[in-house]
Amino acid sequence: MAKFNLKINGKDMEVDVDPQTPMLWVLRDHLDLTGTKYGCGIAQCGACTIHLNGTATRSCMLPVSVVGDNEITTIEGLAEEANHPVQQAWLEHDVPQCGYCQAGQIMSAASLLKSNPSPSDEQIEAAMSGNICRCGTYVRIKEAIKTAAKIQNA
């Protein structure tokens, strides 16, 4: 066990865990931030996507010991009023079915729009193909990302 000081959603947090513990479980088990989901544990499905300094990162294979001073953002901290352009667009297009993968989808989409404010269809597909949606909401996700880009660029 070891103590780690983490910066999560703009707040300083301390945990005492095995250094190898993936951030996913630090968030879910130790900090009760359960919006980030477990799907595969091997960075293949994207349900656990968080931001590390604003960049989409799979938290299920990110040991807490390598996080250091880097800032972590989870779905709970994406926007104070849950009104990030991507979240607004998700509601407008009524994207979710079961909803389980959507936090990860939203985090991937928000990261994409940060680095590329006006992505093409191909760029959206490339950035989002690491996130599986078993319910098959891909068409809506893509449309919502385009709407989010418009909201963000307005």
Place this chain on the structure above:
Amino acid sequence: MTVLKTKLGRRSFLKTSAAAGGGLMISFSWLASCTSSTTKAEVLAMPEEWFELNAYLKIGENGMTTIFCPNPEFGQNVMTSMPMMIAEELDMDWKNVVVEMAEFNTALYNRQFTGGSQGIRTAWNPLRMAGATARHMLKEAAANAWNVSAKDITTDAGKLIHKASGKSAGYGEFAKSASALEAPEEVELKEVKNFKVIGNSKKNVEGKKIIKGDKLFSLDIKKEGMLTAMIAHPPAFGLQLKDFNAESVKSMPGIVDVFSFKTYNDEFGRNFFDTDTFPEMVAIVGNSTWEVMNAKKALQVEWEKFSEQSFLMNSWGGGDKIKVQVPAGLESSQSHMAEMHKVASKPGTQLRKDGDPEKIFKEAVKVIEKTYSAPFLAHNMMEPINCVADVTADKAIISAPTQAPGFIEPAIADRLGMTVEQVEIVMSRMGGGFGRRAYCHYMVEAAVISQKVQKPVKLMYTREDDMTFGIYRPAYMATYRAALDENNNLIGYHVKAGGIPESPLGRGAANRFPAGCVDNYLAEEWSIQSNITIGAFRAPRSNFLGGVEQSFLDEVAEAAGKDPIQFRLDLLKRSKEKPVGENNDYDADRYAGVLELVRDKSNWGQTSDGTHRGVAAYFCHNSYAAHVVDLKLVNGTPRVEKVTCAMDCGVVINPDAASNMAEGAIVDGIGNAFFGEMTFQNGIPEKSNFDRYRMIRMNEAPKAIDVHFVQNEIDPTGLGEPPFPPIFGAVANALYKATDKRHYNQPFLSKDRITLG
């Protein structure tokens, strides 16, 4: 006008508590988060007191209304559509409705089960009745107070109006007095043309919570003193637990207990949905997920082949329990295939016969015969199997993603040595289900573990545990034959289908199209035993039959020199005008209706360069679906560009959400048609995570899906399953156009099976 006798659902109208009030206070922000896109200012505040009019709804003194959704939610959006049905007949303004998941209580609610696309269909009358009854009681309460006849009171969006006297009041004003009245003996329901809520798209009532990452799933539950548990199950079908070394991991950090357990009592008589692949497993219990995961990896377990394994099943309608033998052996996909070909070549069990098929096939000018196959499929819900159980001496609270709480409750009670009254099931939102969560062995497992460690326990399967546990879609094979005469008329049709361990056909499907359209018709089935467990998978059986039958008909239409849509329409015309045989299980007009609609909406007959089209239609689970797939080859790889879909499910409750459902079924179908496959070697499932089990991703999904509904006033039927089966056929038919080659074995893009281009 529809008048319903309310005693049909009388139990629902019993008051759950004598005093309905009690001042349930809920914060304003929570309220606003439940009411879709309306601004906070327009929405009523939370009331101080609630008055229960029946088990489905309560109204606050200010008119705010809470509607309870009786059925488990797994993404089909019943939490929105079911309350819409109640709000319609209550005549309530949707923006002042709050939705909550109902408790699991079979005394109050009918059929708290999600599956078979039957939710909306079976709730149509009871839910509308709940709304209409409450509205009636509100009118009576107002009539008593105003000293007028209830007949002269009308309602509008949560208001009671007496036109002659000019009196009006919100529902809230009379909620208390209405809640004290008896429910009426019968109620009048609205005509479809007068609907205001139904048929107008409403946003998902849980949408805001989902996009915020709120705690909606049972995996998100945290209870005081709760431990985490995982299971170790045999790595192969045909193996059982021999021994394990608990001591090797008990001293690992955070580990509380390691023990083996049996899911069911030996004498327990299972019901149909109590399927359990591995009767005895090892539980690893500890403080946190990561610690338990590490201990699970380090745990040394010895497994052994079983030569004999059996369990008891309850027989239908009571009587002695039946002993079911589980076949021994370590099975492989290769031997499965060889065995299926062998059994398929022998005569099967006859399910339906019209005319003289043997004779007509001898006389036919053309005979087309094709054999199709499809592999086992894993459900792969994004939320892996899990359950939170809190078992104390006299009570068990079990929160889980479950499609079928009522099916598993007796098994939980039996295993814990409790009565069903002592078992409380909380229906968590499910992170997908697709049939898998109708088999709730995991709820028993979590309960057993919690009882043993005397703490609340969160049981979680790893993705690997989930994917390799069985309860798969069966492997199937079907051989179709068609006989054409000299004028290319279809004069004989023969289907022989089977699977491991069950046939996809059965008497029901044997009576589906094109039965009734062909003078000489034969349906036969067969099956091969296996120790690989199976379960319902989105549109069970139809998910194979719909695809391959429609693929075969495409080939027959081509052999007959006919347009594939017109070919089907001609057959349907025949069955309408002069049906062959009896018990034909489809409505020819509605079937033709979706084909005509999809022909029109897809501009059938016109394709742009490089686009290849396939069509298919199917009827199952009471609804009709037809798809046209536009496919392109991009560097030799097929990509579905667009799907045009036509559905007939009667009245559409929530159109945009209904489209979402069809879109999802289409994407799911394309994914499984291209990639879906579970294979076995020596009993071991060869895929255990998404690195090898290929799921469709955004860059492989259609770029556009265009969903259309036949407009009618027929009582609604379901949508979760019907659009799924025909997409397999439409993809296969488009793939043929693109590659000049028919594709008979799913998945179509399996590396070792088909080379495209």
